[in-house]
Amino acid sequence: MVGLSCLHKRTCKNAQRDAGVTALRVHRSLQPRQRSSSKPSVTICRDVPYATKPRTVMDIYVPSQTFHPPTSTTQQAIQNTAKTSGHHVSEQGVAESKQLPVALFCHGGVWATGAKWHYAPMAKQVAQAGVLTCVLQYSLYPDALAPQMVDELSQALTWTFNNISQHGGNPNQVSLVGHSAGAQMCAMALLHRAKALSKYKQSHEGSSKSGQGLAQDTQLPAHVRMPANFIGMAGVYDIETHYQYEYGRGVAELSTMKRAMGGRLKFPTQSPALILNAACGGKAQVKLPGLAESPAGGSGWGGRLAALGKAVQGRLPGFMAAPSVTTPNPTASRPPANPPAQAVSAPLNPAPAAVEPVMPFTLQEAEQLPPVTLMSSTADIIVPWHQSEEFHQVLQACSLATQHRVYHDRSHAGFVIDWTGPPLDSQEGWQNLSEYKKDLICKIRSPC
DSSP states (O other): OHHHHHHHHHHHHHHHHHHHHHHHHHHHHSOBTTTOOSOOSEEEEEEEESSSSTTOEEEEEEESSOOOOOOOHHHHHHHTSOOOOSOOBOTTSOBGGGSEEEEEEEOOSTTTOOOGGGGHHHHHHHHHTTOEEEEEOOOOTTTSOHHHHHHHHHHHHHHHHHHGGGGTEEEEEEEEEEETHHHHHHHHHHHHHHHHHHHHHHHSTTOOOOHHHHTTOTTSOTTTOOOSEEEEESOOOOHHHHHHHHHHHTOTTTSSHHHHHTSGGGGGGGOHHHHHHHHTTTOOOOOOOBGGGOOTTOSHHHHHTHHHHIIIIIHSTTOOOOOOTTOSOTTOOOOOSSOOOOBSSOOOOOOOTTSOOOOOOOHHHHTTSOOEEEEEETTOSSSOTHHHHHHHHHHHHTTOOEEEEEESSOOTTHHHHOOOSSOSSSHHHHHTOOHHHHHHHHHHHSOO
16 A cells, blocks of 8 residues: 555656646747747747736737637537627727637645746647637745735736737636636635725716626726636635645645635635625525535435545545634644544634634625636545535525536646647647536636
8 A cells, every 4th residue: 555655646746747847848839929930829928027026927828810619509608698799999909809818817836836837738728729818927925925916916917907908818808717726816806806896886976787797898997897707726715614624634734825824813814705605694504415425326416526525535534623723722632533424514604703804795795796617626635626616605695606517537736737639729629628628718718
């Protein structure tokens, strides 16, 4: 067993090394847009600053031609839902009908690691499908805490609204995409923008649109505008719940999450699920199948998501619960191993008195949020699927537009690094795509 474990670890390290080498090669091979004499499928604008900090830059992947992928009935329905109307011509002289959909991607990395070139294979393939793809990076812990990262992400979104048309992108069709910690940052940035937008609307008569129409409202200041939609992949939306999960895996103190948040008492202030649940009066009663209720081969949720029970109990023996947040001694011994089987996620209980309260947020402010698509995987043991399901149910309790797509073959990193294969600007490349990649691209091309 030990030998197999070591072999598995070596295999994972080799795979990560190979993915890094591939990403670096792809990033270096792309030609700058201004200097390209030939006509490659994708060119790149590197290190475009969106703010003033050293790391506040993005790479912009620009398609040289647009490939229109074939679609299934479901994907065709998605693409037919949010067409940009009219033929407004921007100051740069590019008709909106000719402008490309835009993806603004925020990477993860436990709020402490990650660089934009790591995601070059994914960005290149998404761009080959006709999407102007922006990959940003931001200040990392220990140089910054989570609130600053969220603010920098919001600045990147504002920059995109103001400037992306100069690169051929449609500012009315911007999808905000985040992975892991990046998904948490995206959700928090949108909550802050929703507050600002609601306040702006209250001070300006004659504007009563909901969030779903705001991406098309070019009269709004860029700093309060919303993207056409938000796509969160394997995100962390309840920090305390994830801390409990990491504690059970024995990595809570190795992870930089607690430190990047500013300490455990600040977890509620950076938890989008808790903030929204408070806004809807605690209506979200999250119901997830317990481990004992997920027999292999069963039907419904229990059957489809049985893999999670195997992931936690089979791969992580001795799973343990973290001590209470009010425990005075942080070095207190852990509780006994192998607690009784229970639901895979703790309910969204009110925060203990010792922790900082969530930021004030109202349903009126929540209504300004764009439609949300969440993606998760039952094969993900780093950020399990129930983080996304909790957030999805909270969004539903607030009567907000939300979808949750659960896959069964994606590792945590697989959502963003498993992007090799034939170019997507061809029929063959599209046919070879896995389901989640098609879903992601179709959602970006025609957000709904």
